[in-house]
Amino acid sequence: MYDFQFARPTSLDEAVKALSAEDAQALGGGQTLIPTLKQRLAAPEVLVSLTGIRELRFVRRDGDTLRVGGTATHGMVAREAAAEFPGLAGMAVRIGDPAVRNRGTIGGSLANNDPSACYPAAVLAANATVVTNSREIAADEFFDGMFTTALDEGEIITEVRFPIPERANYQKFEQPASHFALVGVMVAKHADGVRVGVTGASEDGVFRWTEAEDALSGNYAPEAVDGLTVSADGMIGDLHGTPEYRAHLVKVLTKRAVAAS
């Protein structure tokens, strides 16, 4: 990696200030950023670690909402959301391996918006709200294509508020090498309807499969999506699967998520 300055603020205000410096870069758990730095593919002047801010590290229930702090690790969510929101905990517990789960954070994952990451599917399906140091962003407004989000320069994810659905399940079909999602589908049944978040599949990043949502809102059963097809147009094609294969998996995993929820 190239040389950089390192800051580890202990309060949100200090972090915001540190990130206002030129070429400053926020660091969550570093599970994507550190390998990128090691390959010399990024060269920030200042690396601002957010993990020293105690107030961002929590998982707690607040009425019908599960509130997850921006630097809560996947391991924390896997353990501490298990009773309140098992669909989310079940997703978190299959991210990476224990070392990754003990370092990687929800804020880091969402801000990076890797098209194969698991969290974006959960945030979309749960209709969560992404809270930052300056505003609240609805899930539908947050993701903006591969590796792109609504976040402004220097904006920090402080919290994610998940309305707890009646039923939810995440199905991940692993890419054989990375064990990222080749396709991942989160289905969440809310009082006012069903939402389906799909990751790994589309060249536009995470998306909602609205036809399935409509069908499942009317009949919450795997068979409800039998008659639907997912178009391969715009799906990712690579060494690990064709667009057609990914489109096919979206449907298979949606049905399985409904059955397992």
Add this chain to the structure above:
Amino acid sequence: MPKDFGIGASSKRREDVRFLTGKGRYTDDINLQGQLHGYFVRSEVAHGMLKRVATEAAAAMPGVHRVFTAADLESAGGLPCGWQITDRFGNPMHEPKHPVLAEGKVRHVGEPIAFVVADTVEQARDAAEAVEVEIEDLPPVLDMKAAVSGDGPLVHDEVPANLCFDWGFVEDNRDAVDEAIRNAPHVTTLELVNNRLVANPMEPRVAIADFDASTGDHTLYLTSQNPHLIRLLMGAFVLGIPEHKLRVVAPDVGGAFGSKIFLYNEEVACMFASIQLRRPVKWASTRSEAFVSDKHGRDHVTKIELALDDDGTFLALRTDTLANLGAYLSTIGSVTPTYLHGTLMAGNYKTPLIYVNVRTVFTNTVPVDAYRGAGRPEATYQLERVIDKAARELGIDPIELRRRNFVQPEDFPYATPVAVEYDTGDYGAVLDKLIEIADLAGFEARRKQSEANGLLRGLGVNTYIEACGIAPSNLVGQLGARAGFYDSATVRVNATGGLVVMAGTKAHGQGHETTFAQVVAEMIGIDETMIEVVQGDTAHTPMGMGSSGSRSIAVGGSAVVRATEKIINKAKKIAAHLMEAAEADVDLADGTFTVAGTDKTVAWGDVCLAAYVPHNYPLEDLEPGLEETAFYDPANFTFPAGAYACEVEIDPETGKVRIDRFAAADDFGNVINPMIVEGQVHGGIAQGIGQALLENCAYDENGQLISASYMDYAMPRASDLPMYVVDHSCQTPCTHNPLGVKGCGEAGAIGSPPAVVNAVLDALNSGGHKVDHIDMPVSPSRVWQAMQG
């Protein structure tokens, strides 16, 4: 009753104490006083003219000592190939120069162009980014069929149609095989790919070169399987360093799988730089560099035709293979797809007529060379796949079809039509053992259970033959080998009875420190802890060819036996003197010399002491001391064989294959350490399953390696593998080496890929599905695609 020491005992691996407690000493653990660090500028394009390499800016950067390019290395030779193949028309193969640093052209992504040497790695890397490289892109040569068509671009201008050679084996059989296939009642044809692999040993390659100008001594610390071979190649062929002034040391080596046999550009550059700069120079590969610079493995495209009689008797076999050499001929890149592959095409069967045609092709990819099995997995895979296909076509049970064609116990020694003679074996017995340990009787019930769960279950059973310890040297010399294939050991007994075995082989994870000690302990009847094994240092071991091709116990172990026999013979003379007896009457057992028919005894330690404190000693007849060296050149290969069974479950909705059961019955002849043998089989199967299901070294249309990290190159994980059932109780001892051993290092990787793929195809031909063929790796997407028709 299992033994608790010596041959046949599962002695714990003594080397594991240091490996498992972080005390292993690997090459990267070595740091020399005044050491500099090197970093390579590598080609980012697959094929192009090297127009300009400007190093001035880089050379002026902080800490930089020198930036070397091809122009600096004019005095150095190219990297040699160790085996000259003669093509089927009698011409020698093309041997284009393999430069240490790219000369005039770049021929693969990752090819070293410049070598920056600086005080620290970071400084060298910073300066490497400042080296200006101007390349005029040329269209890359990637697809082998297009490469040999004759009208595309050329990797080497002097090699027409990118064809290194066109090899026929055995050429004299060609017409007879053609005729037999023409006239056969049934011919099964299959075209398949043996996928390119990256070795991925846990420890990446490292080199430290240290030239001492005050003595003229050159020392190279290297991650190597064969330090003597490296010394010979680097010293005599590339840098002109006499062998007595070049020492190569391979400390603990953390896995290799063949990839650390070869002489590489990087260690030559380090030595050259050390000579120029009068300082030690270290280079340590990153994992990313390893993907584009470690020699790759496999990469064959083969058409195989098996002619059968109506009753399933094999009549003839013909293969037509394109084998990828990559951009340059690697150290044994020419022999891996030829003699190490063609000689195995008879498998375990009495096919009377066989013809193997291999065309080796230069492409703009990383050079390809030996990887665990080296030619033999390629042979086994195509043969065992085509047999299953023939069984489906003829409606004969695939196990029965194999059994009908086995070489029978009474046929040994059996001369195959592909120029080797199997000394011994019992393939039916091994297959029977497999059927028992794999519980094949329960397969149909398990299949019904899987189907009830919505899954497809398939069974793949195959046999394999392996050939270990290339030999003998005079024969392989006639076939083009430029080295001998003996191995060596020196046994140095100390005055108090302990001894050191100095071996010409070099373990890189196999546990030779334990097994060689077991052999000597058995022969003398002393405790294993009295024996130390030294290896990997040309200054402390006799010239040997190192560890590759599962040769160490069969060849190196035999040298240990011969040297120990010499020790025992001399010790008996000393004992006879001490006991005032005739030498012929002296026996050695359990570390004690006795005289037949008397109660006279003398202990091993007393004889050793007498050898070094020769106060009461026949000095007029016998030199003092107890140290002997033996070189062993085998009379033949050894031929391990086995039968493997794999059961898979496939999720028809996703194409995901799960290996549910895997069983291996092997005949390794006599076994020194059953635990170590089982470990080797486990590791080999894991790598075979890796090839069959997961690993895929893939290039895009521009010659960029797209599986260049673990994000895209899928290595087998524990969760991808079942617990294996392994057995090696069927033992037909090798007839021509003193231990009766055959070698076990590669068997698992040779026997397992066809078992996995045949199981997948069996599943995909059940439940109303029909899939004729699928290539490795059998990824979920490929299975799903195949099921779509």
